[in-house]
Amino acid sequence: MSRIKARFEALKTEGRGALIPYLQAFDPDYETSLELLKAMPAAGADLIEIGVPFSDPSADGPTIQAAALRGLKAGATLGGVLEMVRSFRETDAETPIILMGYLNPIDSYGPAEFCFDAVQAGVDGIIVVDMPTEEADLLDAHARAAGLDIISLVAPTTARTRLFHVLKDASGFVYYVSITGITGTGSASQAQLEEALPKIREATDLPVAIGFGISTPEQARAASRIGDAAVVASALIKTMAGTLSEGQATEKTVPSVLKQLIELSAAVRG
């Protein structure tokens, strides 16, 4: 059984949803982001999303754009991100790792090689922002062969018939982009989520994670209950960015993010 499936099944038994924190790889440097990654499970991360820095993150808001730039400045490459996951796996064999990023670095790495290397490194799933269902054949067969879940994205603009089309061969879990917008800019209301989720569940039996615009413990709790998981990204990066001194990590960097993560996790568990 895949780590993703095992984790969601275990949480179902516990009777709660998952918290999925996000960090941008190499932000602000390799060591700090690896230290943060390694500490996240103990602070309450059920799954972890790692952003792969890209020069042109056209679906991201200012917070993640800045994080990507810091990551690139620190030398981030897709190969380097896999190295980071490999190192994480030395201390954690259970927490699912999902890479989130844009297609071009994967295309440049080589789709088949990437899928193979990613699974070898310990990656469980990938979210490719600019690869809709219509273009997914670029990775599908390779991912399937390697045992890598391609996480499908659905949005408020995804109509009912399209939901069935997009989720037909989905694996792992489904990522619901809860606002029509870029990351870290607005939030869906609880009522909007309550209206959207049943429609998605009609089209899939997979767990549904809700992301974009979830920043407070209350929002995380609501999303993890209406859906099956809450993704928190920009809010954590904002905290981290606030601890940096001239773009460099300080002694406050990792503890500040972990403190916030513990609060979010308590809300999801509470």
Place this chain on the structure above:
Amino acid sequence: MTTPSSSLSNSLRSGPDERGRFGVFGGRFVAETLMPLVLELEEAYRATQADPAFREELDYYYRDYVGRPSPLWFAKRLTEELGGAKVYLKREELNHTGSHKLNNVMGQILLARRMGKTRIVAETGAGQHGVATATVCALFGLKCVIYMGATDVERQKPNVFRMHLLGAEVKPVTAGAGTLKDAMNEAMRDWVANVADTYFLVGTVAGPHPYPEMVRDFQSIIGTEVKEQIVRAEGRLPDVIVAAIGGGSNAMGIFHPFLDDADVRLIGVEAAGLGLDSGKTAASISRGRSGVLHGNRTYLLQDKHGQIEEAHSISAGLDYPGIGPEHSWLNDIGRAEYVGVTDQEALDAFQLLTRTEGIIPALECAHGLAHVMKIAPEMPKDKIIVLNVSGRGDKDIFTVASHLGVNL
């Protein structure tokens, strides 16, 4: 879904396929949030293609508002100066707003109105597309937001002021190098956040399908006119057609009607910046490789890890690390040739055309002219070259002055 071009199965003009691909290039690489919009746009565009009233309406605006057809001018003094092939100039700079950009914008704004959109966003590099977009928004009373790289805002001040006068909001983009690529990212972010009422009016033959096809179709009026005009003037088709390429819309517009005329050489001129091997270039085909950016697969300037590199050109309109996917395909199948021209060569050409023909060209098409200056002298006098003069150079006089050491 049938397309009007489906009967041309043996033609090079039949692309793209139903997935929006020209060979391996093109496609629809957008976030799921935008995917339904892209599909809706394609459907709306197909409906206009099937509706003769749409074409009639567009022709009316082309004639009475844009000022079409644009003349094909025999550049006698330039031809004498170069001493070889006859050089004709397709005078797209005489269009309203001073460039070929209005051909596309006119078509898309009529489409946007049919789709009931009330707010228009666009990206712009040199500002020509931004000015054209702001112009039609003024014409139809639509809200207009133009994203422009902060660097470009600085070097294209006259166009920024024109957009303001036309009632558009110009948003400078400081991300990255503050050029066209960054403006494109920001325009896409705006679109994804305002899907209900907003139409994204793409200015070149790039982006997710159906933009490359649609923009090409609207720009093809250029080549269609050239075909008639050159036959009237010379009784035959030209030997060579030359056009400058940033994203590639003016080139695609003049090339496309000639794709099946195998005897007509098609040459796209990329901005080599400080030189093709200087590392400061915008020559995506000559120095890039296949990748995915801004909704399509095409040749991109990128590092070995797939990070997009900054383009460089003296011309803000060519300062883009990608190129329209149909050009990438035409390059790979060998139907069109792509060459590079440096900043300095373009500056020299800019001055030559001004002095020999009394036409101040945009720095973009000065790149095309610089290549004509290389090939015309080597060709016999009975050969014919058509150069697309895609825009006028008034906007560039400050840039040119500073390179010539003149303080305006």
